[in-house]
Amino acid sequence: MDLKKRISQKKAEFISMFSVGLIIISLVFVLTSKVMSRSLRDAEERYTQRREETLDGYTYAIRFYLENHKTSLMSLYDENMFRTATSSEIQKWLVQNKDLVHDDFYTVFYVDTNKTGFFSNGNILGLSGRRYLLSPEEFGSSTYFVSDIIETPFCENPVFVVEIPIFDKDRKFKGTLCAAIIVDTLKKIADIIKIGSNSSVYVMDRTGKFLIHPKSEYIGKIFVPKTEKYKSITSNVTASSDSGIDETENENGIPVDLFHKKIDECGWTLGVAFPKEQRTKLYRQQNLTKALTLVISTAALLTLLLIEELVSRYFYSRHMIESIYDPLTMLWTRERFERKASDFFKKMPNDCFMLIEADIRGFKFINQNYGEEKADEIILFYSKLLDKMTKKHHGIIARGYADHFYSLMKVDKAKHAIRDFKESVEKICAEVKSFQIPFFPKFGITFLRPSEKPLVTIKDLIGQASFAKSTVKDNLLVPFSIYNSRLLDKSNQEHLIETKMESALLGSEFYVMYQPKIRLSDDKIVGAEALVRWESKDLGSLTPDTFIPIFEKNGFITKLDFYVYERVFEFIHMQLAEGKNIVPISVNMSRNHNKPEKFMHDFMKLFRKFDISPKLVQVEILERSVMDNNTLCEITDRLHEEGFTVAMDDFGSGESSLNMLTKIPVDVLKFDRDFLRLSTGSNGNLDKKSAGFIKSLINMSKELEKETIFEGVETESQRDFLRDAECDQVQGFFYSKPLDELAFVEFLEKKTAKRRK
Ligand code: C2E
Ligand code: MG
Ligand code: MG
Numbered sequence: 001m002d003l004k005k006r007i008s009q010k011k012a013e014f015i016s017m018f019s020v021g022l023i024i025i026s027l028v029f030v031l032t033s034k035v036m037s038r039s040l041r042d043a044e045e046r047y048t049q050r051r052e053e054t055l056d057g058y059t060y061a062i063r064f065y066l067e068n069h070k071t072s073l074m075s076l077y078d079e080n081m082f083r084t085a086t087s088s089e090i091q092k093w094l095v096q097n098k099d100l101v102h103d104d105f106y107t108v109f110y111v112d113t114n115k116t117g118f119f120s121n122g123n124i125l126g127l128s129g130r131r132y133l134l135s136p137e138e139f140g141s142s143t144y145f146v147s148d149i150i151e152t153p154f155c156e157n158p159v160f161v162v163e164i165p166i167f168d169k170d171r172k173f174k175g176t177l178c179a180a181i182i183v184d185t186l187k188k189i190a191d192i193i194k195i196g197s198n199s200s201v202y203v204m205d206r207t208g209k210f211l212i213h214p215k216s217e218y219i220g221k222i223f224v225p226k227t228e229k230y231k232s233i234t235s236n237v238t239a240s241s242d243s244g245i246d247e248t249e250n251e252n253g254i255p256v257d258l259f260h261k262k263i264d265e266c267g268w269t270l271g272v273a274f275p276k277e278q279r280t281k282l283y284r285q286q287n288l289t290k291a292l293t294l295v296i297s298t299a300a301l302l303t304l305l306l307i308e309e310l311v312s313r314y315f316y317s318r319h320m321i322e323s324i325y326d327p328l329t330m331l332w333t334r335e336r337f338e339r340k341a342s343d344f345f346k347k348m349p350n351d352c353f354m355l356i357e358a359d360i361r362g363f364k365f366i367n368q369n370y371g372e373e374k375a376d377e378i379i380l381f382y383s384k385l386l387d388k389m390t391k392k393h394h395g396i397i398a399r400g401y402a403d404h405f406y407s408l409m410k411v412d413k414a415k416h417a418i419r420d421f422k423e424s425v426e427k428i429c430a431e432v433k434s435f436q437i438p439f440f441p442k443f444g445i446t447f448l449r450p451s452e453k454p455l456v457t458i459k460d461l462i463g464q465a466s467f468a469k470s471t472v473k474d475n476l477l478v479p480f481s482i483y484n485s486r487l488l489d490k491s492n493q494e495h496l497i498e499t500k501m502e503s504a505l506l507g508s509e510f511y512v513m514y515q516p517k518i519r520l521s522d523d524k525i526v527g528a529e530a531l532v533r534w535e536s537k538d539l540g541s542l543t544p545d546t547f548i549p550i551f552e553k554n555g556f557i558t559k560l561d562f563y564v565y566e567r568v569f570e571f572i573h574m575q576l577a578e579g580k581n582i583v584p585i586s587v588n589m590s591r592n593h594n595k596p597e598k599f600m601h602d603f604m605k606l607f608r609k610f611d612i613s614p615k616l617v618q619v620e621i622l623e624r625s626v627m628d629n630n631t632l633c634e635i636t637d638r639l640h641e642e643g644f645t646v647a648m649d650d651f652g653s654g655e656s657s658l659n660m661l662t663k664i665p666v667d668v669l670k671f672d673r674d675f676l677r678l679s680t681g682s683n684g685n686l687d688k689k690s691a692g693f694i695k696s697l698i699n700m701s702k703e704l705e706k707e708t709i710f711e712g713v714e715t716e717s718q719r720d721f722l723r724d725a726e727c728d729q730v731q732g733f734f735y736s737k738p739l740d741e742l743a744f745v746e747f748l749e750k751k752t753a754k755r756r757k
Contacts, residue, residue: 017308021301032293040286047282048245051259051274058201058270059263061189066266069162070144072102073179082177083169090166090175091118104185106155110166112175132161136173139165146266148205149183149220158183158220160211183219186212198278200250202258202271208236211268215251225249233258239269247276326399328376329383334406337398341408341458344396345448348410353448354417355458356407357465358386361440363403370437379403381435389424406462414447418482421445425480443480444469467491493539494550500538501547501556505563510534512567513738514585516747517709517731520723525751527584527618529731530568531738532560548590557590562606564588568617569610571741576612581748586618586647589635596634604642614643620670622649629664636665647709652697661704669701673712673732684715695725702726 076097082090090110098120101108109119115128127133132147139145147161163178186203189212203212208222223235225248233248243261250256255276262269324336332340344353360366360382367375379399386405390397395409411417425443432439446464448456468483471490504510510532517527534542551557568585575582593599607614619639621632636646647668648661652675661669671694679690686694701708713719713732722730739747 017305021305025297025301028297029294032297033290036286036290036293040282043282043286044279047279048259051257051272054199055259055261055270055272058189058272059261062186062203062263062268062270063265065186065189066146066162069102069104069179069181070164072105073108073144073162073164073177076100076108077164077166077177082166087112087116087118087175090177091120091122091124094118094120095122102179102181104181106157106159106180106182108177108179110175110177111163113173117178132163133176133178134163134165136165146268148207148267149209149211150180151220152180155180155182160205183211184216199272199274202235202260202273204235204239204269204271206239206267206269208234208239208269210235213251218251223251226253230255238271248273329380329387329399331383331387331405332396332398334398334400337396337406337408338458338462340396341461344408344410345453345458349453350450351410352412352414352450353461354409354411354414354421355446355448355461355465356405356421357444357462357469358382358405358407359442359469360403361442363439366437366439367402374437378435378437378439382432382439382441385428385431389428392424393420406465408458411447414449417447418445421480429479441479442469442472444472444483445480446483493546496539497542497547497550498554500536501551504534504536505559507537509536510560510563511740512564512571513740514744515731515738516736516744516751517583517586517729518735519729520719520727525583525748526729527586528744529586529620529738530564530588532564533738552590552592555592558592561588561590561593562602565603565606569607569612572612572616573610575745580745581752582616583748584616584618584645586620588620588649589622591622593635594631596631596638599635600638600642607642615645618645618647618668620647620649621666623651623672632664640665647707650711661701661706666706668707668709670731671697671708671710673710676710676712676714676718680715680718684717686718686721691721691725694721698725698727 076094078093081093085093087110094108094110101120107119107121109117111117111127111133115126115130115133117123117125117127119125132145132150134145144162144164147163149158149160151158159180159182161178161180163176165173166175166177168174189201189203200214201212202210202214204210209220210218210223213219225231225233227249230248233246238244238246238248238258238260239262241260241262246258246260248256248258250273256273257276257279258271258273260269260271323333325331326333341353341355360378363375366378379402382403383399383405386407387397390407390409393409393411395407397405397407399405409417421443425441428441432441444465444467446461446468448461464483468481472479472481513531513533514528515531516525517529518524519526532544532548534547536542548557551560565587568587572582572585589599607617621635639646645667646665647670648664648666649670650672651669652672675690675694676686679686679694681687698708707728709729709731710718710722710727711731713722713730713734715734718732719730719734736747
C-alpha cells in the first residue's frame, strides 16, 4: 500500500474513532444527566419532605397549644349553669373562678348576643363591631374559634381571642365565652422545636399579620419584601393561600424558601423559611457532578484517542522505518533508494551517474549449506564493504533482497569511474577471500548520461545493471560486467540462437575446422585441434564464443560435442582409408560431461564405430571446468585406460595450482593464450618478468612430466621465445589459423612434403 493510501486510511480510522468517541461521550453525558436529574429530584423531594415534616411538627405544636387553651377555657364553662344563668351571673362565676384562668390568658369574658362583654375582672364593655365575635351561623359546626391578632387599648401586648359558643336550655345561641391570649405566649412554640439556626418560624393570622416572628417588632404587622423581585409576596398574600412554597426573602433580605400551610383549626398560616442557599447548594452540587462527569468522560475519551494515536503512531513509525531501512544491514530499502535516486536525477540533470548492482556468486548454495545465520553474517559483512565503497564516492546504497545491493554515485567520467571501481573491487575481493566463509562478489555496472535523462528511469538503470551482472563470466578473473546496449542485443541473439540450434544440428549447419599444432624442436606438424563452427542460414557465420557459452548453459553442448567427435572420427577414418597423412586430432570436452560413466560409455560407443587407433585422438578438458577434481581424475584415468591422451585446456585461466597438477594425471598442459597476449608488448616482444615466469612454468611442467603446448602464438618472436624455453608444441595463427577439412589436408600434405624435401 502506498503512503497516501496509508495516510487516508489512518485519517478515516481517526475520524471513525473520534465519532465513536463522541457518541460514547454523548451517551455518557445523557445517562449522567438522567441519573443526576433523578438524584436531584430525589434530593429535592427529600429536601421538601423534610421541610414539610418540620412544618407539620409546628402545626401539631400550634394545634396542641390551641387545644390546650381551648380546654383551659372549657374548664371555666359550667354547662348547666351557663344554660340558664344571666350574663351577670356568668360574669360573677368568672370572677369567682378567676384562679382557674390559664396563665397565658390576659382575660376571660362572656359576650352576650347584644355584644356586651362581661369580663372576669368585673368590667362590662360594649363590644359591638369586634370582628372576632362570631355569630352562631359563623361557628357552623365548629366547637371553637380562634381570632386574628387584636390590638386593644386595654392591653399593652397584642392578643388573640379563643371563643366557644354558649347555648341556653333550648339549645339556642345565647353568647360566647372568650379568652384573650397574649400573642407573646405563642413564642414558646417556636422554641419547642429547634430546626437549626438557618431557619425561622412564622405564624400569620388570616390577614397576614404576624403572631410569631423571630423579630418581635414584626408582631401584628404585615411583611412586604424589599427586593423588587419578591415584593409581590407579602405576608398577607402568603396567608391567603392554603399551602405552598414561596421563593421570597426574609426580614434580613436573605433569599429564602418559605414553606407555608394553613392550620384548619385556627385559620392561621404557619410558615417556615429556609435559606434558598441550601437548595442552590443542591443544584450547584448536581451541576458540579454533571460537569465533573462531562470532564471525566471527555478526558477519558481524549486519553483513549491519545493512546490510540500513540499506539498507531508507534506502529506507523515502525512500519515507516521498515519501509526505509533494511532491518539486517540498516541500509536503505530499494523503495527508498529508488525515490532518492529519482530526486537526484531531477536535481542534477547535467550530471553523469554510475549504478552498481552487486551480489554474491552461488549465494543460494551458501544459504543452503551454511544456514541462514551464516548467510546473514556474510550479507552483513558484504554490506559494510559495499557501504564503505559507496560512501567513499559520496553515493547512496540500498539492499534489495537476499544478496542484492544497489549503489549509485555521481561520476565525472565513465572511464575514471571504472578505473576507481576496479580498484575498489580488487580491495573488496581481497577482503572477502579472508572472511571465515570466503565468497565471490559479482557486479553489474551501468551509466546514466545527461543525454539519456529523463527517458531512463532508476528502474531501467537497475534493470541494465542487473542484466550486465548476469553476463559476468563464470571464471573468477573479471567479477564485473559493464552494460552497453550491445549486451542487450547479445541477449536477444542468445534467445535466437537457442531457437535455431536443434534445426541447425539436423541441417548440418555445424562443421569442424582444424588448427595445426607444431612441434618446436623440428617444426613438424604433430597434431591439430578440432574447432567447431556454425554456418547458420539465418544467423550467418558464428564463432564458438557466440554459441558455446549458451549451449553450456542450456546443455545442448553435450549433443554438439558428440556431433564434432563423430565428424573428427569420420575424418581420421577417411584419411586412413584413403592412405593419406594424418596426425592426432584433439577434441574439446565441455564441462557439462560431468558423469564419467555415461560420457565414457557414449564416447566409446561412437569411437568403436570407426576403425581407428585411440592414439590419433586427444581429449582437451577445460581447467575451469565445473567438474570437481575427482571427476576429472576419473575421466582422465578412463580415457587413459582406453588409450587416449588427455590435455588440460586453457591452463592458467582457472584456479588450479601447480600443486594440484601432481594429482591430476593429464598428459599435456595447454597454456591459455592470455599468457602470451598479456606478456607481449606493442613491439611484439615479451616482457622480461613474464618471460621468466613462463620459463619457470615450462620447467615445472617438465618436472611433472607433462607435455607443454602454448596457444595463441601469433609472432615469430613468441615462437622463438617458446622454442628457447623448450616448450614442446605451439598452436597459433603464426603457423595457421583453424582450417576447413580440405585446407587442413592440404596444409598437412604441404608440411609433410616440405619435410620430405
Ligand atoms: P580452445 O579450445 O582453447 O581453442 C582455441 C581457440 O584459440 C580457438 O578459438 C582458436 O581459433 C583460437 N586461436 C588459436 N590460435 C590463435 C591465435 O594465434 N590467436 C588468437 N587470437 N586465437 C587463436 P575458437 O575456435 O573461437 O574456439 C574458442 C573456444 O571454443 C575453444 O577454445 C573451445 O573452448 C571452444 N570450442 C571450440 N570448438 C569446440 C567444440 O567442438 N566443443 C567444445 N566443447 N568447445 C569448443
Ligand atoms: Mg581447446
Ligand atoms: Mg584453449
